Amino acid sequence: MLSLAMWRTRLGKESALRGGTLAVAHAPLASPRRLDGARRSRCPATPTRDAAEAVGDTSGGPERLTFTAPDDWHLHLRDGDVLADVVPHSASQFSRAIVMPNLTPPVTTAKLACEYRARIMAHVPEGSSFEPLMTLYLTDNTPAEEVHRAKEAGFRAFKLYPAGATTNSDSGVTDVRKCFGALKAMEETGTLLLVHGEVVDPKIDIFDRERVFIETVLPTILDNFPNLKVVLEHITTKHAARFVLDGPKNVAASVTPQHMLLNRNALLVGGIKPHFYCLPILKREEHRLAIVEAATSGHPRFFLGTDSAPHADQNKLSACGCAGIYSAPLALPIYAQVFEENGALDRFEGFASVNGAAFYGVPRNERVVELVREDWRVPANYKFGDDVVVPLGAGLKLTWRLRT
């Protein structure tokens, strides 16, 4: 079995132009709209047997993991036709998911969130108890009354996108001070603020945007609203990890599978890999290590948030490709494998199923699920409307599978 650690090493070393495991691991690159994985890569390569069969460092571990059903605290489901393709993937893996509001137009009101929720529910498979937890999109003009309406409708969180920071963030916040009225109402009602923590100042290098946000914007928020519950979403730097470890109890962080698995070499060495492009962008290895250490530490304010963010493949394979990595169908096994490779399987349940619920103030799931040790290969792609979406780790063999 190819361990994730070995996969990562290969991604860093091997050139897509020469071929190798890497081209297999991140899937084909040519014409969209094929579901059979048969698209020819521009980087012709076949999996090497030694790579596929290599023994990782996870042998000898348990054969099954029985634990409280997990939740995904950061998920993009999109809208329209593709809901039919992506909702069942999340519903098969997670009990609940915090659903991001960055649609076009964005979900800025409780009414829009109710309507969006109904569209999602229409695609939850029969027999599934999957529950989408809706969020609202914060703008410069969000009135305090909307926070109260959201609270009454049972919605627990608003999402702060700095304007221009990421996918569909154009209507986001231009200056956090413009939101002070809404933030005050959120603090008073116990509504969470979920943060895409990057500054957008063009003078700030893309690899520094999270750190600068943490040093500048975040203190402005927390100094003015010391009781506001804040989730730093999809953290990518040692600075973010340190901020949560040392910070006040009202600040937590969600962690994605890609930021635990990959550093920026995976994205940029040996040819650019658009399927590894997401925001915040993958960082140096020292940051990845800090994220893994924090997430596997057992600290209660780090929890699972996939940031599964599907984009049609033709929009990824573009001169101006979209940011976002699709991971919903395989994130859970990947996280489990990362925890195992880091000797932290005993802390997996806390990260996946306990810490997030505790921070959000919702009951832990009563249902129990089972991950069984079973090899399977991540498909090259999944249907996505009339195109396909290439998942994280396409073609990679994984060692855990959720028994459903």
Ligand SMILES: NC(=O)N[C@@H](CC(=O)O)C(=O)O
């Ligand atoms: N993470 C991403 O790279 N993309 C997300 C937006 C986001 O979470 O920033 C998306 O909606 O595509």
Ligand SMILES: [Zn+2]
């Ligand atoms: Zn984001």
Ligand SMILES: [Zn+2]
């Ligand atoms: Zn996201």
